[in-house]
Amino acid sequence: MFLSFAAAASGANCVISDYCAPCGVCRQTMREFGKPEDVLIIMAKSPTDYVEKTLEELLPMSFGPDSIK
Ligand SMILES: [Zn+2]
Numbered sequence: 272m273f274l275s276f277a278a279a280a281s282g283a284n285c286v287i288s289d290y291c292a293p294c295g296v297c298r299q300t301m302r303e304f305g306k307p308e309d310v311l312i313i314m315a316k317s318p319t320d321y322v323e324k325t326l327e328e329l330l331p332m333s334f335g336p337d338s339i340k
Contacts, residue, residue, distance in 0.1 A: 290314035290322055298330045307333055 291314055293301070301310050307327035315321035326333075 288316075290316060292329070298326065299333070301326055302330055302333050302335045306337075307335070 293312060301312075305326065307330060308325055310326035312324050312326060312329060313321055314324070
């Protein structure tokens with residue numbers, strides 16, 4: 272399983288109001304290196320407040336190396 276973390280912080284007083292999801296370029300880059308169902312993306316506001324999604328959920332019907340025969 273390929274594991275990726277997305278995090279944002281700018282100091283002790285930083286408050287992240289929403290989960291930090293990877294942009295489209297990052298999603299496609301991760302797609303180049305792993306199967307969508309095997310790549311787990313953890314998006315966190317804090318160490319205890321986070322969501323986990325597979326790349327398949329964030330980039331459905333994607334194009335990758337296995338798309339070329
Ligand atoms: Zn990005």
